[in-house]
Amino acid sequence: MNNQFTFSLISLLTLLLLPFKLFALDFEGQDLSILWGIPFVGILLSIALIPLLLLRFWYCHYGKIIICWTLLFLLFTLYSFGLQTTINLTVHAIIVEYIPFILLLLALFTVSGGILIKSNVLSTPKLNVGLLAIGTLLASIMGTTGAAMLMIRPVIRANRNRKYAVHTIIFFIFLVANIGGGLTPLGDPPLFIGFLKGVNFWWTVKHMLLPVLFSSILLLAIYYKIDCHYFRAQYGNTLTLTSTAKANYIKIYGVSNIFLLAIIIACVLMSGIWHSSVNFTVLGTHIALQNLIRDIIFIMITLFSMLITPKQVRAGNEFNWEPIIEVAKLFIGIFITIVPVLAILRTGSHGALAPIVSLVKNEHGQPINSMYFWISGLLSGFLDNAPTYLVFFNLASGDATILMNILEKTLLAISMGSVFMGALSYVGNAPNLMVKSIAIQNKINMPSFFSYMKWSVCILIPVFIIDNLVFFLLF
Template sequence: MSIMLPVASGSPTEIPPALIIPFGLLLLLIAVMPLSPARVKHFWEHYYPFVALGLGLVVGAYYLLQVPAGGTTILHTVQEYFSFICLIGSLFVVAGGIHLKVRGSASPVENVVFLTVGALATNLIGTTGASMLLIRPWIRMNQPRITAYHIVFFIFIIANCGGALTPIGDPPLFLGYLRGVPFFWLVEHAMLPWLGCLGLLLGVFYLIDRRNFIRLDPALRARAEAADTWRFEGGVNVLFLLVIVGAVFLPSVPFLREGVMIAAAVASYRLTAAGVHGKNEFSFGPIKEVAWLFIGIFLTMMPALDYLGQHGREFGFAHPLQYFFSTGALSAVLDNAPTYLNFLKLAEASLVAPGAGVAALLVEAPRFVVAVSLGAVFFGAMTYIGNGPNFMVKSIAESANVKVPTFFGYVFKYSLPVLLPILALVGWLFVR
């Protein structure tokens, strides 16, 4: 995920498949280490920055020494990472300065309304901004009965699937906007699959949440509802939030966007009352974890993306569903922005005349653009590393003492049995 235009396919030099091993190893460590015995887990918590950066430097050294123009590829990757961390970091800081006190013991209907409003908000302030703004109120309003599935469905809907209609909603779509996809094109062409996906997710959530709500101790429910109040603090940060979103559309002057985002975050942190940060239990721990892990992910995934760019045409993709699931499969474990861009270019190269560009693709093969766009956004919810906000939501929930699924628990208990069938149905109904 990033807001800068990445190199689509890297160097023409053949990338050895073995160079993808550091990327796979890093993903494996992220998945396995939290499940390890206490001593090993403690070691990982202290040294994961060195592991992530070390694996990234191994790949970077190969690119510098063995790949022509490898330095350029690394430079673009580092720029992309810098934009990524400035965007999600600034949104994290600013959202941490807004305190929403909402009703406790929320009913299933109230929860569905909250998630629906959050999904709409993602298209205005992005999945990262909406996630950081709403995850703490979501935890507080469900505090008497908060469980793992509350966090999982928040990630499914607000951190991912909700932001599929505008370039602001999710960074892959902003890359499409830079490549020539009109701002409201997906609103026109992807509204039905978006509504279908959102409706199915909300329906499943309602059934699970209703069962959980019925089991809640009536006395505990009454006590929580008796203390219900609504309060909004940190209003100045709404302005800073708008500044960050607006910075996305600034001219592509080096570091201009990032500078505005950093300035907004610094001003927000200094102007926000300490009491608001205290109520939000704000700390830099979650963004620190994301920053270190994703520098490793960005560097080690270069060979995987370059290999795809070199061999993608060999896959012989000719149907929208192939693009939907292939883009989605990689977006679940790779960074979804360059994955989106690679498959968009693959579709352009395969389906329209050479040099015709994205404009021709939008006219001659619009379903393929929808397939790539929705695959990149929707499937980012399949794992904790599929989209930047996922890991941050997980970290914030853990810091609030909410029990969340492990990496494999998330995938095997929720993503595969719940999310994947919904996405498959949406693809079959609306994308094929």
């Protein structure tokens, strides 16, 4: 992708080839101190603080900063557990977790960047609500990343004459990049993990429909009031909220990429439904045939999309690789350094995070659904939400049949928390950072990490409190 990313990968590979003794100890969560989370927290704080203090330095060197935290974790692992364990952890994190993740994002980013929606529409509050609603619906059909990458440019283009569009992008992240993906297992990785574990596709649709609809309507109503305020501030009371330029045309270019999007969705489903007995082993990590085929198809789709899409279409979208490069650099460090944090979480009441995990059950061992909602959600706002979902899925029962019937409220709480609260921070879900990057390239002055969280805390937390009351306390 560029020299920094290549340097990062070479550094990791070099570390793994150092002539340390090959003893191997089990990397067990119950044996790990909370201090093992320092590199991961260091990455989060770097993302949050360095752009505030040294913006130019961050954008020139953020890849090197991420690799420094990653190497710190790997050196401590090497010292404590030996080379073999370090290799196994790193290879598993990269091959099983990171590569499928980044290849899916790359394919969606490339294909959606080849679809150009041109119009002379200028935004009004009603139009913006409509665009956000369409994106929210699409998120459950084509995934939050696909919908976000498809819709973000038309939304930015529609708001090109607005002096203040930051709030629109923030609500876009809330709705399209997160909450909208809650309706089906196709929408967001946590729900797809549940689908793979035996949660019925239509169970998710049936039980998540009302929470997604309820939360989306609340947020769209809040957004409408805010957008009306900024609209009137710019245009004054002499203009009605529907009187700006009406659409004379809406044209879609790069239609062939829409079919490629459908193939991507089919590949994701295929990898979850088809379970081949054939697998390969790389440095102790097992790779299933269906996953290998899926990832190869993602690469082929990426290349094919670049070949068939006219350059004018990508130029019209102001397409470039920087958003996916930024996500690739940040998340390779996150995926590696998050390993001990998730390992501690998986040990439940036997690990260093036992005081937090124990909050989800009462003294009789019965689940407290409100706490499942809040804790799985708050952790998903800063950790990878798919493994976080899996941790609490297994903590609640681990049996999809029991969870869908006897503990359906608990499964609903885990599902809502893991999907909805990915919007709490930029790192809660990968599309959040990609949307931010595209907005910045389009001269929209996006808030910093903590400034974004002011929006999310002030707007989302009250919505989630209402969700908690409606779905877990009152009924």
